[in-house]
Amino acid sequence: MAETRAHDRSSAWSVFVIFLRLGLTSFGGPIAHLGYFREEFITRRRWLSERSYADLVALCQFLPGPASSQVGMALGLSRAGYRGALAAWAGFTLPSALVLILFALGMSRYGSLLSPGALHGLKVVAVAVVAQAVWGMARNLCTDSLRVTLMLIAACAVLLEPSAWAQVGVIGVAGVAGLLLFKPAQIDAHDPLPITVSRRAGALWLLLFVTLLVGLPLLNALMPNQTLAVVNAFYRTGSLVFGGGHVVLPLLQAEVVPSGWVGNETFLAGYGAAQAVPGPLFTFAAFLGASMNVAPSGWIGGMIALLAIFAPSFLLILGAAPFWERLRRNARAQAALIGVNAAVVGLLLAALYQPVWTSAILTVQDFALALVALVALMFWKLPPWLVVLGCGVAGWLLSPG
Template sequence: MPGSPPLPEHDAAAALEARGSATEVFSVFLRLGLTSFGGPIAHLGYFHREFVQRRRWLDDVRFAQLLTVCQFLPGPASSQMGLAIGLFRSGWRGALAAFAGFTLPSAVLMLGLAVAASRLNHGAYPAVIHGLKLVAVAVVAHGLVGMARQLVPDMRHALIACVALAVSVLAGNAWGSLIAVGLGCVLGVGLCRCAMTPVAAVFPVRYGVRGATVCLALFLAGLVTSVMLPSSSAATASGIAGAFYQAGALVFGGGHVVLPLLQHAVVDSGWVSADTFLAGYGAAQAMPGPMFSLAAFLGAETSSGLPVVATAAIALLAIFLPGFLLLLSVLPMWNRLVRRPWAARAVAGAGAAVVGLLAAAFHDPVWTEGVGTPVDLAIAAVGFALLMVARMSAAWVVLWCVAAALGVQLLM
């Protein structure tokens, strides 16, 4: 409940092993899908608050390990984390419930609002968008503080975090994130010698190597099929599925990184005009939930002759599927790997590196895009206090930041 104190340690340990219903998972992720503004980096802050601090479905070690895995894989990292959390909580039904709850709100909003996005750049719309950027500032700052407390306990871990931050800033792209996490693993083996083997921190998956192999085979089959499909200026159901599957399978970093691939898939092929593509991208900035929901808009805009809902669903499922299959193929293997002593130290280093990555992302784009004036800083600071001090839910932070931004616009 909002404002409730953290669970005692023995209750928290029991909560980590508890099983829930798919209905419970769906309701939690539906609320997140309606309120998680700010893009994939901000989603990490929302998830950390909801599943580590409030509900104790994960601890900080599992959360950092899961984030490390998702950082290394192509696909939408926040949606992959959501799928895994649903899987841990309620099995396969929970995984599907988490995906549906987190994705449906933005997908439906994209279908309803993206077409009109180019006509909304007036009135209250800019203030609302700016307020949502300030929400991201407050949420990411809160998540960064919480993760740093748990994953950077000493100067050696802090050094790894600083190295990851520097690599991320200097590289300035998704490859920088991968290099930073990999370097964190290497440094962790040498510096984090006090890390214990996290036997109790393995992922609670209910399938083994055989299931993981099936998922990997499905991923490869889908990728080979999508590559072999002939290109055409006319959009077909199979062509749409293949184009969006390739985009989801080949993108590292998620979020904005997928845009060039999508542009190549739908604009260069002539399926969608450049103006329509940019209108959808603009609308996606205002939506909660995963940015990959832009695929629903683009799928609906293809001139395929098929029902709009059908092409939107095909594109949406195709872009998410490869990242999910890869994640499901890796999770059981990770459980075997993480039991080794050297792997425990590598994971500790990766966790510290993740804090550095989050700090880099907090500065740019979260801070640079959101805070431009002292008034912006004050609004974001109050939102941060609502989370950190008052322990209120993120929904109240959304309400405060948007209302404050609208108020400032009226006074200007």
């Protein structure tokens, strides 16, 4: 038994080291991350078969949350159990989270030294990044007129009622619409996932996920507390993000900007900066937590927000893995997901207009810079960090005075 525990610790450490290297070098967003994982763990290390990896990606795309981070957690889980899942998450996530917290602290302490034009350039690049995400997701998830219609309805609904609960309601209604309107294609053959979590343990993890999702708002209503309110907001956001990391933008904006926790200018500047760092986009939460105008903020606020937004992903991976064999064959669940995915493209489309476009595109020069950034990302295939840096410099050069 002692030898087994020592081996688990050794395996977890090796998992951490591998994912730390990926967390320091994996630029390009979630699709690129999945490619890095495939090269590292399937082609090079042969931890899984191609079919198992494809099935694992399908599971993580089915669940709410950041798909690439969840795939990483599941890979660590398959290699070294619970410790491996935590090690994979820490290695892949902490580098970008620490950089973004430092950026937030620098903005709060030395913001007067930063060029307003450079900060505006970061807001402009967010327009290009979100536009690219909308286009890419629409091509993959809205492939017929019915899905495009769902996308349009969702976008209009959240533009007319821009609240966090309206967005949750849109996702729920879209799931019901998908259940009624779509008939998924036949599921292909696959290999079983090499994850040894019992069904009983999985059920307990899922119960904990639901308990926190329902219980945190109730607890915060009964015992109002700022830290609890932050945990509740970021946990709920992490629980409801379908379709990719960029969808976190409208959900987080609805939580932190209207409440006055983070100013809209700071929010968009941080979102632009988040494109320039490797690792998962969800580490934007660390920036927001560190930028809070109320306590907790700084390092403590950043880590609280980071842990709260990733907690649902961890619980869902542990809870869903034992039931995936049955769930993947459930046509009703697959149909509901089709509707949800179409709706989240609509949420992101609405966010592209408000707050991203309305806050960043104020002049003809802003529009021209956003257009150049979009072409650089989509057609010239420049790395995102270089586009972000270029927009920051351009914003500084174009600023008056």
